[in-house]
Amino acid sequence: MESGKILGFFIEEAKEHLETLEKGLMDLQSVIADQERVNEMFRAAHSVKGGAAMLGFNSIQKVSHRFEDCFKILKEHPVTIDHQLESMFLKGYDTLKELIDRLQGPFGLREDEGEKLVQAAEPNFAQLQAYLDRLVGGGVGAIDELPLQAEPAKPVAKMPPPNFSVQVTAVLKQMLLLFKGAETPSSRQQLQTLCQRLAQLGGGIGTWTMLVKTVHRAIANPKNPYSTLAPIAIKELKQSSDLLQAGKGNAIAPSASLRLLAASPESTPAPTTSVAKTPVQAPTPSPSSPKEITVPLEPRGAAKALAQVFNKEQLLMLAKLLHQASR
Template identity: 50%
Template sequence: MQATKQQQILGYFIEEAKEHLDTIEQGLLDLQATMGDTERLNELFRAAHSVKGGAAMLGFNSIHKVGHHLEDCFKLLTDDPVAIDQHLENLFLQGFDILKELVEGLQSPYGLREEDAAQTVQAAEPTFLELQTYLNRLVQASKTASKPAAPAAANPELANRLNGALKMMLQLFKQGDTPANRQQLATLCSRMVQLHNAPEWRKLLQAVHGAIVGRNAYATLAPLVIKELKLAGDLLISGKANGIAPSSALQQLLPTVTSTPTAKAVPQPVTQPAPVAAPQPMAREAIVTKTQQITIPAEPRAAAKALLEAFNKAQLIELAEFLMKALQ
């Protein structure tokens, strides 16, 4: 009975923690806009505080420690607003990914092993130290500046459209892996290409599209795609599109290119001699030679197109008749 009760409590904690993680993730995806909304900023602080407190009550020291780090950093933002830049956003997202990984570990078949969790937290300490140090530096710069400039996107319209597309993509990932959702994600990639004409941006979206249709698991695909598009969007807005490139991690998710099978040579059957004066059909040796020089794709429609381009109607009929006889 006691074990059942503990399992119920753990289930409640996981569900609540997921909601708090969603709140934090939404705020960090557009941290600059969040800084302009006091209530949204306070929500980030309360979400981190709740995860930290729940983890402490259940004895999850690793989750408690990481939640505490994020809570302290959000508290700094609420007390001393600073100008948000890309480096700060990246550090916050790295810290958030660690917290999310630990919470998701609770749902694994073996649960969250404290030894593994402790190693994760230890490896993450340099990230949180850099985040805290950089944030303190920004706070000091903000205090000493006589008239700090309000952060503003170089291209507000592009920034709004990019953020809207990212939020839509995030919602599709959260709805679960279904063929319809995959199709919507692929369609969204095609639309996002039109947001900017930079070839680097187009190349990145092509890689994202390939990873989505490549049937990669959402758990691997979603965080990587959202983060890469967010960083690329920041570069677009700041006029640094030439710095955009698919990461090696994203490229590893692309479908493996396999060689296309080629048509096999058709052996020449024995034919009856035709009268000299009568017009002769195209010799089957010609069909063999021509077939050996073309590539027949594995996809049926593409294969039919390749054959239609290589042979005329009479040749195709003759080839089909021979294949039918060979299969009998």
């Protein structure tokens, strides 16, 4: 029930940001001359991305991230708005709105549904990005070398072997079988060995290696139960391997939940962790000091515990702080 409240808060805030985006996109030619309104649209996309990332809505996160990247270009470069650009922006907006509408519908937003919508929208976003790049290139006038100076950033990112995803999937299947079995020192050791194998498959790509090492540390702590580890580790490894295979390795980063598991000291029991005095006050703090609460490591349990002591504004602030901390 409490996690449902957090979802409701996210949907309510996301709809407000959608309204900001819609108003801006419908009058984009006027908005582009007002830097504060462009910044407002950028912040709206960034906020939706952060909330979606915290709650695990990957499709909404991906689409809002796309918008964020495009608005960043509008913030930093003079661009002449034309009908084609407006049309592509509005198509992207329709996708984001459809995802939010489905999320608040009676059946919610299924991951496979969201992924299909993202895949269908990807060609439009790719075209939008390319079109913005061309407009920016035309807008810099005599400084023709500017786009060439940014170009080396692309080849710097290493690419995995062609069959990388296939090999990763095979390793993940082995990990899943071990997670389903008994929690023994031997099985944990086997899981850590498989993590080493995953790191080798990445060929030294930094973001992938960092993610795998985080999973390795989480597994190494015997206080973390498999029931908590498995859904988080398998999901993030699979998603990150897909990003790497698609040439988006820079987007790979461990989630806050995974980092929390990896940071847990062996002396701390896995089911709960004590939250230090938080700068965000609980609704009924004592006059002399902030209130302390105990939060389960399991994400749903954590959401339930937090919803019991924080009001709407505090939960939204906490969501933003968690997103910033996980970047």
